[in-house]
Amino acid sequence: xxxxxxxxxxxxxxxxxxxxxxxxDSGDGMQITGSQFTNTTALFGNDLATFPDFPAEIRAxxxxxxxxxxFQINFGTKDVFTPGDTVDALIAMNPAxxxxxxxxxxxxxxxxxxxxNFKDTDLKKAQMTVNPLEDHSxxxxxxxxxxxxxxxxxxxxxxxxxxxxxxxxxxxFALGMCYWLYNRSMDSTYRWLDEKFGxxxxxxxxxxxxxxxxxxxxxxxxxxxxxxxxxxxxxAPGFYRNISGNSALALxxxxxxxxxxxxxxxxxxxxxxxxDILHELSMFKEFGVMTFQAEDEIAAISSVIGAAYGxxxxxxxxxxxxxxxxxxxxxxxxxxxxxxxxxxxxRGGPSTGLPTKTEQADLLQALFGRNSEAPVPVLAAAxxxxxxxxxxxxxxxxxxxxxxxxxxTDGYLANGAEPWRIPDPGDLAPFPVVFETxxxxxxxxxxxxxxxxxxxxxxxxxxxxxxxxxxxxQDGTGNVNYEPLNHEKMIHLRAAKVEAIxxxxxxxxxxxxxxxxxxxxxxxxxxxxxxAALRAARERGRKxxxxxxRHLNPLPKNLGEVLKRYRKVVVxxxxxGQLLYVLRAKYLVDAEGFNKVQGKPFKQSEIxxxxxxxxx
Amino acid sequence: MTAALPVYSKKDFQxxxxxRWCPGCGDYAILSAVQSVFPELGIPREKFVVVSGIxxxxxxxxxxxxxxxxxxxxxxxxxxxxxxxxRPELEVWxxxxxxxxxxxxxxxxxxxxxxxxxLKVLLFNNRIYGLTKGQYSPTSERGKKAKSTxxxxxxxxxxxxxxxxxxxxxxxxxxxxxxxxxxxSVLRKAAAHQGSxxxxxxxxxxxxxxxxxxxxxxxxxxxxxxxxxxxxxxxVFGKNKDKGIRLNGLELEVVxxxxxxxxxxxxxxxxxxxxxxxxxxxSRMDGVPGFPTPLGVLRAVxxxxxxxxxxxxxxxxxxxxxxxxxxELLKAGxxxxxx
Numbered sequence: 001x002x003x004x005x006x007x008x009x010x011x012x013x014x015x016x017x018x019x020x021x022x023x024x025d026s027g028d029g030m031q032i033t034g035s036q037f038t039n040t041t042a043l044f045g046n047d048l049a050t051f052p053d054f055p056a057e058i059r060a061x062x063x064x065x066x067x068x069x070x071f072q073i074n075f076g077t078k079d080v081f082t083p084g085d086t087v088d089a090l091i092a093m094n095p096a097x098x099x100x101x102x103x104x105x106x107x108x109x110x111x112x113x114x115x116x117n118f119k120d121t122d123l124k125k126a127q128m129t130v131n132p133l134e135d136h137s138x139x140x141x142x143x144x145x146x147x148x149x150x151x152x153x154x155x156x157x158x159x160x161x162x163x164x165x166x167x168x169x170x171x172x173f174a175l176g177m178c179y180w181l182y183n184r185s186m187d188s189t190y191r192w193l194d195e196k197f198g199x200x201x202x203x204x205x206x207x208x209x210x211x212x213x214x215x216x217x218x219x220x221x222x223x224x225x226x227x228x229x230x231x232x233x234x235x236a237p238g239f240y241r242n243i244s245g246n247s248a249l250a251l252x253x254x255x256x257x258x259x260x261x262x263x264x265x266x267x268x269x270x271x272x273x274x275x276d277i278l279h280e281l282s283m284f285k286e287f288g289v290m291t292f293q294a295e296d297e298i299a300a301i302s303s304v305i306g307a308a309y310g311x312x313x314x315x316x317x318x319x320x321x322x323x324x325x326x327x328x329x330x331x332x333x334x335x336x337x338x339x340x341x342x343x344x345x346x347r348g349g350p351s352t353g354l355p356t357k358t359e360q361a362d363l364l365q366a367l368f369g370r371n372s373e374a375p376v377p378v379l380a381a382a383x384x385x386x387x388x389x390x391x392x393x394x395x396x397x398x399x400x401x402x403x404x405x406x407x408x409t410d411g412y413l414a415n416g417a418e419p420w421r422i423p424d425p426g427d428l429a430p431f432p433v434v435f436e437t438x439x440x441x442x443x444x445x446x447x448x449x450x451x452x453x454x455x456x457x458x459x460x461x462x463x464x465x466x467x468x469x470x471x472x473x474q475d476g477t478g479n480v481n482y483e484p485l486n487h488e489k490m491i492h493l494r495a496a497k498v499e500a501i502x503x504x505x506x507x508x509x510x511x512x513x514x515x516x517x518x519x520x521x522x523x524x525x526x527x528x529x530x531x532a533a534l535r536a537a538r539e540r541g542r543k544x545x546x547x548x549x550r551h552l553n554p555l556p557k558n559l560g561e562v563l564k565r566y567r568k569v570v571v572x573x574x575x576x577g578q579l580l581y582v583l584r585a586k587y588l589v590d591a592e593g594f595n596k597v598q599g600k601p602f603k604q605s606e607i608x609x610x611x612x613x614x615x616x
Numbered sequence: 617m618t619a620a621l622p623v624y625s626k627k628d629f630q631x632x633x634x635x636r637w638c639p640g641c642g643d644y645a646i647l648s649a650v651q652s653v654f655p656e657l658g659i660p661r662e663k664f665v666v667v668s669g670i671x672x673x674x675x676x677x678x679x680x681x682x683x684x685x686x687x688x689x690x691x692x693x694x695x696x697x698x699x700x701x702x703r704p705e706l707e708v709w710x711x712x713x714x715x716x717x718x719x720x721x722x723x724x725x726x727x728x729x730x731x732x733x734x735l736k737v738l739l740f741n742n743r744i745y746g747l748t749k750g751q752y753s754p755t756s757e758r759g760k761k762a763k764s765t766x767x768x769x770x771x772x773x774x775x776x777x778x779x780x781x782x783x784x785x786x787x788x789x790x791x792x793x794x795x796x797x798x799x800x801s802v803l804r805k806a807a808a809h810q811g812s813x814x815x816x817x818x819x820x821x822x823x824x825x826x827x828x829x830x831x832x833x834x835x836x837x838x839x840x841x842x843x844x845x846x847x848x849x850x851x852v853f854g855k856n857k858d859k860g861i862r863l864n865g866l867e868l869e870v871v872x873x874x875x876x877x878x879x880x881x882x883x884x885x886x887x888x889x890x891x892x893x894x895x896x897x898x899s900r901m902d903g904v905p906g907f908p909t910p911l912g913v914l915r916a917v918x919x920x921x922x923x924x925x926x927x928x929x930x931x932x933x934x935x936x937x938x939x940x941x942x943x944e945l946l947k948a949g950x951x952x953x954x955x
Contacts (some may be wrong), residue, residue: 043952190951232954241951251946264700285933287940290701292924299694302687302724305697306667309685310706314698334689338827422951425942459665459683459706459756467631467677469686470670479633480678512791 004571011226012183017076018230019084020178022171023101024093024114025062026055026069029171034071035417036175037190042242042419043188044353045232046075049528051083051601052415056272056355063125065118068100077231081528083416085603089181091174093117093148095126102138111141112177114170116149148173156206167211176214183229186211236421243420245384245413246273249317249343250280251319252391254287255425257313259392261432265312267292267303269322272355273411274345275316287575297325301342305329308338310469311435311458317343320362321352321412324369331370335493336468337445337454339398339405341391346410346524348599357599360409360524360577367553367582368407373491375498377401378553380408382527385420387413390414390550396431401501402453409551410574412525412601439463444478452497454478502554508547508562515565516615517542519590523549523579526572526602533607544611552579560587570594570614572607624655631681637672642793642819646740647679649796650709653803654682657707660755667696669716672747672821673740676711690721693728696882697922704923707807709739714755715745718774720777722754729783730944731922732811739776739816740793744825757903761822776912779900780814782855788895788914792833793820798844798911805913812922832909843908845898847916850882861901861908868897870906887916 020037022030031052038050051072060067074084089110092098094117105111118133132138133145152170153163172189179186190208197204209459218224221525243251257264266289268278282291294300301316308314318326323344333340346362348354356440366378377397381390387409394405436442436455444466445454457464466478474481475489510519512534524531527548551553562571563583569591571580577593584591594610596602622628629651637643654664664682670689677684687695692710700708717725717739728735729907744762745751752762752769755776756825759768780788787809791799799817806813818829832841843853845862851861852873858880862871889895895915899909934940 039950043950045954047950094787235954237954239947239953241947241949254940254945255942263702265698267698284945285930286937287942287945288930288934290930292698292701293924295723296936298691299697299724299727302691302694302700303698304686305687306695306700307702308698310699312702314702318884328688329691336685383806425946430817436624459703460662462660462662465662465664465682465684467680467684467686469668469677469684471686611864 010224012229013226014229015230016078016230017074017355018088018182018228019072019074019086019091020091020103021072021087021101022174023068023070023097023254024171025097026057026059026067027062028093029168030069030071030093032177033171034076034549036075036192037178038073038417039242040179040188041073041075042240044184045235046077046230047080047233047235047419048073048075048080049083050417051412053406053600059367061125063094063096063122064124065096065100068097070097070101077232077233079233081532082604085605089178090510091178093171093174095123095128095132098132099126099128103264105141107140108142110144110181111138112144112146114148114174116143116147117314119296134489135279146217147176148603151213152210155209159181159202159206159209161202161206165206169206172207172210173217175339176211177218180218181227183223183227186215235419239422240419241422242417243379243384243388244276244415244417245387245409246345247382248282248416248420249391249409252388253281253313253315253341253395254284254289255388255397255428256392257287257289258425259428259430260313261430261583262311262313262399263288263290265290265292265304265307265314265428266309266317267294267300267314268317269294269297269300271297271322272313272346273414274317274319274322274343275344276414277343297322298329300341301326301329301340304340305336305338308340309336309459311456313399315341315343317345318347319347319355320365322350322360323365327370328517330376331372331374333404334370334374334471335473337402339402339456341394341398341405341407343407343409345414346408354599355409356603358525359574359597359599360410360526361409361578361597362408363523363575363578364581366408373495375495375553376404376406377498377501377551378406379550380524380552381413382524382548382550384413384416384418386550388420392428396501397501397504399433399456400431400453401451401497402456404408409522410525420534435461437461437466440561441475441594442466443557444468445473445476447473447493450500452493452500471579499554501514502557505551505554505556505559508549508556510545510562512538512545513543514545516545517566518542518544518568518570518611519563519566520544520546520607520611521549521563521569521571521579521583522546522553522573526574529602529604529607530572532604533611536604536608537611542611542615549579555586562588563591564590568592570613571608572602572610574601621658621660624661626651626655628661629654629681632678633678635679636675638754638823640670640822642675642742643673643740644819645793645796646738646799646817646819647914648941649799649803650680653800653807656804657807659707659836663705663707665697665699665706666711667692667708668711669713669721671711671713671716671745673711681744690716690719690722692719693715693724693735693737697728697731697733700733700735701923701926704734706929708735710735712737712739714739714743714753714776715739717930718754718776718779726779726783729780729785729814730887731876732919733922734811736806736813737815739814740819741776741816742819742821742825743828744821746821750824754839764947775899775902776816778896781896781899781915785814785915786811786917786919787913788915789814790816790818790911792818792829792911794833795911800858803912805916809916809937841908842911845885845910845912845914847885847887847913850879852879852882868907879938885912
């Protein structure tokens with residue numbers, strides 16, 4: 001290895017932002033590599049957004065196209081809203097990864113390729129007949145063919161590891177190269193390796209050596225003439241951490257239970273991409289969190305209804321197929337008016353669909369997917385960090401109004417990460433729950449005059465013995481009642497209760513122009529792409545506004561009026577137009593859809609193009 | 617219990633709701649037995665919760681003056697599990713039927729038993745779907761002619777006790793709606809059990825399956841066709857107490873007492889037998905010609921109770937890590953400050 005004295009003179013270029021993507025076989029550790037680069041970058045103080053993209057199969061046949069796993073990160077000095085449309089630096093571990101990802105690399109972009117994996121057999125697995133490293137097809141990129149495997153093995157020669165274990169470290173060689181390329185410190189990854197391989201110090205050492213070797217390789221070879229610096233972003237003052245949507249939800253529910261002064265109960269069944277919420281909450285036992293891995297999706301929500309009946313803040317987390325199974329039980333929670341929160345981390349469908357890919361096509365299911373008239377409040381998080389706040393908001397609404405609440409996130413929010421300003425618990429608004437205790441005049445279905453909530457009368461309270469259930473209730477007493485007019489009254493009451501929540505829904509204030517030629521209306525994870533596109537369009541002088549809905553039922557009071565302030569309304573969604581359907585029905589507005597259902601988030605450029613088209 | 621516990625009578629557990637089972641339904645007898653036993657248990661009334669699914673039997677909570685939850689079809693064990701985990705100090709009973717617990721809710725039933733959640737389950741078995749007006753159920757005998765099977769059912773029935781034992785239930789018992797003293801004694805034993813208690817109650821549906829258990833329960837045959845098993849007693853039955861059950865290899869056999877065969881040769885019932893295979897053997901006597909159907913507690917063993925262990929785990933973590941600090945949790949991992 002060479003010392004810095006021998007290093008050729010280098011240029012250091014300062015950039016506003018950069019997008020890099022690690023891609024390789026699902027066994028190549030690309031998600032870990034990407035997460036490590038992300039953590040380091042977050043600690044450095046850049047704003048960032050990530051997009052992990054991996055196959056549903058744990059291990060598709062090695063080297064094949066379906067087995068390709070990727071991790072993209074966009075990091076910058078200014079606000080970063082999306083993982084980036086085009087890639088500035090692509091690290092491809094094999095031909096399949098190159099083939100699947102090259103289209104997103106910009107011209108003259110950096111392309112680091114592991115040449116060790118470009119033998120004829122590797123090319124064949126990727127269904128390639130000619131070696132792209134040899135046919136000049138990569139001439140418009142800055143190609144760096146690196147013998148990642150060979151160099152890694154050379155670096156680890158002394159450790160006495162077997163070939164397979166050495167080979168597993170090559171992603172850290174690539175990571176080390178990227179750290180050099182973007183002038184990042186390796187410290188946080190050292191710490192992570194020590195923690196991760198606490199019981200296997202040899203493996204920690206091997207990965208460290210590989211990473212250092214990658215860094216030194218860039219330092220020593222003349223191949224890399226330029227390294228890049230992306231100075232820290234000017235974020236609002238405070239403490240930050242990097243957070244994914246699923247982690248933020250888990251923290252949000254722990255915080256919500258504290259604010260409600262209730263124990264937290266989670267009943268869930270494993271399902272991609274929601275399982276991480278269960279994994280996280282199961283670690284927080286010191287907060288008294290009860291996590292129950294149920295035998296199926298129905299048992300999960302049923303246990304949650306039971307726990308809520310007993311007075312816990314009770315939540316269940318799932319994805320589309322699980323949501324479908326929970327349908328009947330959500331109806332029960334509506335009928336017995338118990339507060340629960342149901343999180344649907346949406347994924348591609350229908351049926352099993354695309355388990356690891358993102359989509360927004362469960363909105364109508366959340367709004368209407370139950371038998372009879374069964375309205376529930378529906379909330380959607382806009383960013384990974386917003387998942388924390390949406391968990392608090394959903395819990396507060398549930399216990400205040402005694403209703404089940406649905407929270408929609410999606411695979412992109414669940415696994416994507418961003419820097420998150422850590423709130424001070426003292427700044428969170430408490431909403432302590434008061435259970436009913438007074439037997440005198442107690443009626444289980446009496447109503448709070450404002451919220452229309454019924455009292456929360458938990459078992460164990462003397463004198464409050466009463467029966468609840470899914471059969472229609474008599475107003476007030478809660479006794480079983482089949483009278484036509486009582487049924488109609490109860491149908492109206494349950495609807496009015498959900499409508500009443502509108503008082504807690506803030507009016508929308510459009511971003512960008514408060515009125516004008518075009519309004520973009522979005523919800524959920526499209527927030528970043530729409531925001532970035534809006535900024536770009538307004539810089540070009542377009543009169544465009546953006547409303548992003550966090551409350552999808554009830555909708556904000558002033559939404560109808562805001563829609564009228566613009567000549568045109570376009571609704572970008574990762575579905576065939578579900579919010580569009582609601583807006584057209586509710587406000588008789590001639591809104592247009594902009595729809596993408598590819599299991600991938602919108603690109604900024606796609607929305608920008610749609611803005612231009614609308615204004616033409 | 618505290619000295620202040622009121623003295624309850626059966627009436628304290630009756631509601632003002634008009635009971636809406638068909639006249640002559642076996643459910644009345646079960647309701648009466650439960651309302652008689654609850655006051656004896658020394659538990660404040662507000663701690664009782666009766667959770668049910670859907671079906672005739674699942675109307676049960678409406679007639680019990682306790683906390684009650686009439687849930688959805690098949691899901692009572694799951695709802696009750698959530699309640700018991702959140703509130704282990706409550707006395708949670710589940711009322712369910714053969715269709716509710718063994719068909720649509722079969723999955724929840726076996727998983728509740730496997731986990732040993734502290735719930736008492738009353739399975740009303742009338743071998744028919746009554747509320748939907750007479751379809752065969754998962755416990756109907758093969759060839760059952762019912763509304764949906766005019767040419768006879770093809771399904772092999774579940775034996776509820778075998779199923780519960782297969783799930784390694786820690787308390788498994790059976791009684792009969794009309795055998796009131798026996799039923800009450802089984803209910804008391806179930807109440808005393810720690811963990812899941814599964815009680816199959818043979819029950820008549822006089823509208824859609826009248827005489828469901830007549831062949832066992834009619835006065836003139838019951839002594840020969842059933843055997844009331846008691847922990848520590850030899851397995852003796854028959855009108856004249858002259859028959860017994862003996863173990864022959866891995867099989868049971870019915871023997872007549874006398875001619876050299878004495879009670880010493882018979883199985884002495886051990887409800888604490890650690891191997892569920894023993895109780896399983898007993899449960900397999902059902903319907904075998906010449907063998908009696910067992911009534912009473914087949915199995916009652918001690919095992920870790922789910923909700924206790926869940927709480928234990930939480931307390932252990934708190935003891936080790938201290939009570940969670942929200943501020944610390946939010947700041948966990950790598951953080952940085954922007955000034």
